[in-house]
Amino acid sequence: MRVSTGLLNRRLFGKAALAATALGLLIGISPQARASDNTLVLAAASMKDSLEEVAKLYERNTGKKVALSFAASSALAKQIEQQAPADIFISADLDWMDYLAKRDLIKPESRSNLVGNxxxxxxxxxxxxxxxxxxxxxxxxxxxxxxxxxxxxxxxxxxxxxxxxxxxxxxxxxxxxxxxxxxxxxxxxxxxxxxxxxxxxxxxxxxxxxxxxxxxxxxxxxxxHPAIIYPIARTATSKAPDAQAFLDFVKSPAAFDVFRKYGFSAAPAPRG
The missing domain is CATH 3.40.190.10 (Periplasmic binding protein-like II)
Incomplete structure (x- = not known):
């Protein structure tokens, strides 16, 4: 299917507006989720299928619930900067995690590189x-x-x-x-x-x-291109009692087996 430039641009404009609305709904965690002890995770869109499966595995093993939201790392980092509720952030690059780190918006001791792509x-x-x-x-x-x-x-x-x-x-x-x-x-x-x-x-x-x-x-x-690395960290405002437990599980061999099934690799070393 081929579309004209004008038609494509009109579609893009409409989709951009819908995307902005969807992002607002996505990041706007419900009052019920805010009031609960659930761990809230904001993660890069490319992790959606794999992280959903990891979260289900965690919930089956522990009985603990996890709330997940997915979007571009840039949008999620900006939302965290604007005090969106979140306990864990997973970025699709080092830059946006660095962006939050420079603003003291993550717990530096919790940061690590999770997977590669x-x-x-x-x-x-x-x-x-x-x-x-x-x-x-x-x-x-x-x-x-x-x-x-x-x-x-x-x-x-x-x-x-x-x-x-x-x-x-x-x-x-x-x-x-x-x-x-x-x-x-x-x-x-x-x-x-x-x-x-x-x-x-x-x-x-x-x-x-x-x-x-x-x-x-x-x-x-x-x-x-720079090595594709997904860093993970807890946010500086994280208060969920099980946030660290979920972060540890995401880094476990059981979780990596899921990520590998979806095509992720071990996190490569950053290149200069």
């Missing part, structure tokens, strides 16, 4: 022919043609920042930038491609695995 190029399954992803031989523009490339907003959303770094390293960022669909989260970028509203997308490998409407057509070299 890979950056991939996707297309709707109907257009899923492989493409070479390497410097000097990456025909992305030719394949995109008059369509669009969906990824996260490169100025804030982690997947978009990784995508910009990779495309810059590969020498085609300036040519590709005008064709971007700048999504508010990696899951939104995934949806644009799955629905055929963008011919290709740059997302995490784990997101591509959970959407049957897309296929991975290329993987970006690990050295083309």
């Amino acid at each position: 890979r950056l991939v190029l996707i297309a709707p399954k109907a257009d899923a022919s492989p493409i070479t992803v390497e410097k000097g031989n990456f025909p992305l523009l030719q394949r995109i043609g008059n369509s669009r490339l969906a990824t996260g907003e490169p100025n804030s959303v982690p997947v978009g920042k990784y995508a910009k770094a990779a495309l810059t390293h590969l020498g085609i960022w300036e040519e590709v930038e005008p064709k971007l669909v700048r999504a508010e989260s990696v899951r939104s970028a995934l949806t644009f491609v799955s629905r055929g509203e963008a011919l290709m997308g740059i997302v995490y490998e784990t997101d591509a695995k959970v959407d049957k409407g897309v296929a991975v057509i290329g993987t970006f070299p690990a050295d083309s």
Whole structure:
């Protein structure tokens, strides 16, 4: 399915408005949740399926409840800065955890690197022919043609920042930038491609695995972008009595088995 630039822009405007509303509802934890002792977790959108399964496993093992909210790491960090209720934050990059750390909004002793991921190029399954992803031989523009490339907003959303770094390293960022669909989260970028509203997308490998409407057509070299690392920490205002217990469980071998099933890897060492 191909759509005109004008129609796509109108759709994007409408979806942006809906996304803003949805984010407000997502982060606006209910009064019942605020009043309870439940651990409240704000996590990167790319962790949704895996973390939901980890939380169910924790609840079965302990009988304790966990409330989860998912969005772009940038949006979640800003919400924590604005005093949104939260006990644990999981970011899709180090930058947004650093952002909160510099403002004394996390408990530094609780911080660690949880898992890693890979950056991939996707297309709707109907257009899923492989493409070479390497410097000097990456025909992305030719394949995109008059369509669009969906990824996260490169100025804030982690997947978009990784995508910009990779495309810059590969020498085609300036040519590709005008064709971007700048999504508010990696899951939104995934949806644009799955629905055929963008011919290709740059997302995490784990997101591509959970959407049957897309296929991975290329993987970006690990050295083309900063290492993809998901840090986890308790917030400075965390008061839930079981927050540390859930954080410890998320870091356990049982939880890592779940993350690995969804395509996450062990957290890599940061690259300079």
